[in-house]
Amino acid sequence: xMHEHDFELIAAIAEGGLSPDEQAVAEASLASCExxxxxxxxxxxxxxxxxxxxxxxxTDLERAGLHRSVAAQFAPAVxxxxxxxxxxxxxxxxxxxxxxxxxxxxxxxxxxxxxxxxDSAAETTPVAGESLRTAAEEALPEVSxxxxxxxxxxxxxxxxxxxxxxxxxIREYGSISVADLAEIAGRLDAFEEEDGANTYSANDLESLQxxxxxxxxEIALDEGQITVIGxxxxxxxxxxIYRINDLVKVYLISDCSLMDPFE
Amino acid sequence: xxxxxxxxxGLVSSFLEGDRRAFDELMRAHEDRVFAxxxxxxxxxxxxxxxxxxTFITVYRKAQQFSGASAFSTWLYRIAVNTCFDQLRRTxxxxxxxxxxxxxxxxxxxxxALESVELRPDLERALEDLPPEFRAxxxxxxLEGLPLQAVAEALDVPIGxxxxxxxxxxRLLAEHLRNLSGSSAHQRGEHDx
Numbered sequence: 001x002m003h004e005h006d007f008e009l010i011a012a013i014a015e016g017g018l019s020p021d022e023q024a025v026a027e028a029s030l031a032s033c034e035x036x037x038x039x040x041x042x043x044x045x046x047x048x049x050x051x052x053x054x055x056x057x058x059t060d061l062e063r064a065g066l067h068r069s070v071a072a073q074f075a076p077a078v079x080x081x082x083x084x085x086x087x088x089x090x091x092x093x094x095x096x097x098x099x100x101x102x103x104x105x106x107x108x109x110x111x112x113x114x115x116x117x118x119d120s121a122a123e124t125t126p127v128a129g130e131s132l133r134t135a136a137e138e139a140l141p142e143v144s145x146x147x148x149x150x151x152x153x154x155x156x157x158x159x160x161x162x163x164x165x166x167x168x169x170i171r172e173y174g175s176i177s178v179a180d181l182a183e184i185a186g187r188l189d190a191f192e193e194e195d196g197a198n199t200y201s202a203n204d205l206e207s208l209q210x211x212x213x214x215x216x217x218e219i220a221l222d223e224g225q226i227t228v229i230g231x232x233x234x235x236x237x238x239x240x241i242y243r244i245n246d247l248v249k250v251y252l253i254s255d256c257s258l259m260d261p262f263e
Numbered sequence: 264x265x266x267x268x269x270x271x272x273g274l275v276s277s278f279l280e281g282d283r284r285a286f287d288e289l290m291r292a293h294e295d296r297v298f299a300x301x302x303x304x305x306x307x308x309x310x311x312x313x314x315x316x317x318t319f320i321t322v323y324r325k326a327q328q329f330s331g332a333s334a335f336s337t338w339l340y341r342i343a344v345n346t347c348f349d350q351l352r353r354t355x356x357x358x359x360x361x362x363x364x365x366x367x368x369x370x371x372x373x374x375x376a377l378e379s380v381e382l383r384p385d386l387e388r389a390l391e392d393l394p395p396e397f398r399a400x401x402x403x404x405x406l407e408g409l410p411l412q413a414v415a416e417a418l419d420v421p422i423g424x425x426x427x428x429x430x431x432x433x434r435l436l437a438e439h440l441r442n443l444s445g446s447s448a449h450q451r452g453e454h455d456x
């Protein structure tokens with residue numbers, strides 16, 4: 001009958017960690033114990049199966065997903081977008097201004113013309129319309145960090161120059177519009193010159209640990225050589241912008257899917 | 264201290280001083296083994312990847328709690344195993360199984376349990392059938408090859424408990440493999456007939 005304390009000896013025999021002499025003595029001491037022999041056999045069978053187990057390997061896709069998931073937890077926070085304001089609320093100040101101007105113009109016309117005609121009143125409408133457009137533009141929420149370029153030189157204007165790169169070298173564009181992204185795409189060469197964005201190859205990516213900074217870098221790299229452009233918030237979604245070969249592609253940080261219309 | 268341990272300690276220090284790349288390097292150095300441990304304990308790739316992610320997030324957030332008394336890898340595996348146990352409890356994919364009080368072979372109830380599910384005569388299935396505490400001990404000791412002392416530290420139990428769990432776990436494993444193999448042969452016999 002095996003005693004409880006014999007299991008260490010049985011395990012040692014099964015593991016083959018004893019010298020030949022010790023092994024022989026130990027096995028002899030268990031010979032008269034049927035339960036011990038059974039246990040020894042079970043230990044050997046288990047060890048044989050375990051030692052023959054296939055190694056566990058993460059696939060490249062799983063590894064990329066893991067890196068992306070962990071990096072996403074600690075990625076630098078993108079600028080919080082301003083709360084969306086319904087279009088009619090945005091236009092309300094402009095409409096009020098337009099209404100006030102109409103009153104002023106109307107009253108002025110009456111005072112100057114001594115009453116005037118319906119036609120003359122209609123002629124004042126374009127003036128009111130101009131005022132409406134201007135006031136409506138002023139009423140729109142300010143776009144922070146929008147990409148702007150000098151039309152004559154193609155160089156980024158002071159607004160873009162004011163965008164400081166983050167500690168990682170990745171620019172944060174704040175809340176911008178799809179049109180801004182399109183502008184970045186259209187003026188990429190000038191932008192890169194100003195920005196000093198770097199182009200990375202797969203080997204660089206490994207050494208720079210870039211994928212921990214830019215969440216979707218590995219996904220983008222699957223498409224070709226990448227140039228990191230930056231991050232932004234578009235319509236409330238955090239995005240990462242890359243130039244891949246000769247195309248600009250924008251990835252949603254949430255799942256690294258390509259953002260329309262940049263697919 | 265091994266070269267790996269010394270390098271890990273240096274990377275932890277760098278990370279605590281603000282070098283984010285040091286964390287990435289730590290992760291790359293250990294992610295395969297952590298994944299292997301989690302997959303063997305959880306028997307599910309997706310769950311294992313979740314556990315690996317949670318493990319490294321915990322390391323990131325609690326790195327300052329690493330005292331250096333043991334190897335970083337041991338501390339890391341302890342977090343990984345605890346994360347896996349938490350996940351098992353949360354998902355309830357495995358009912359809590361108290362540790363057996365005796366070293367007697369599996370009783371008839373365990374045999375019934377084996378027969379009540381689709382049998383697959385392989386190691387993965389046999390491992391999955393082990394109580395989590397036994398499985399973790401075997402994974403760390405026999406599959407990952409950690410010294411018993413490191414396993415004890417990773418599981419936060421005395422080394423004697425590790426020896427007992429490994430021994431009893433192997434015995435259950437071999438019995439499960441025999442049962443699975445026997446059932447397979449039986450099924451093949453019926454099919455041939």
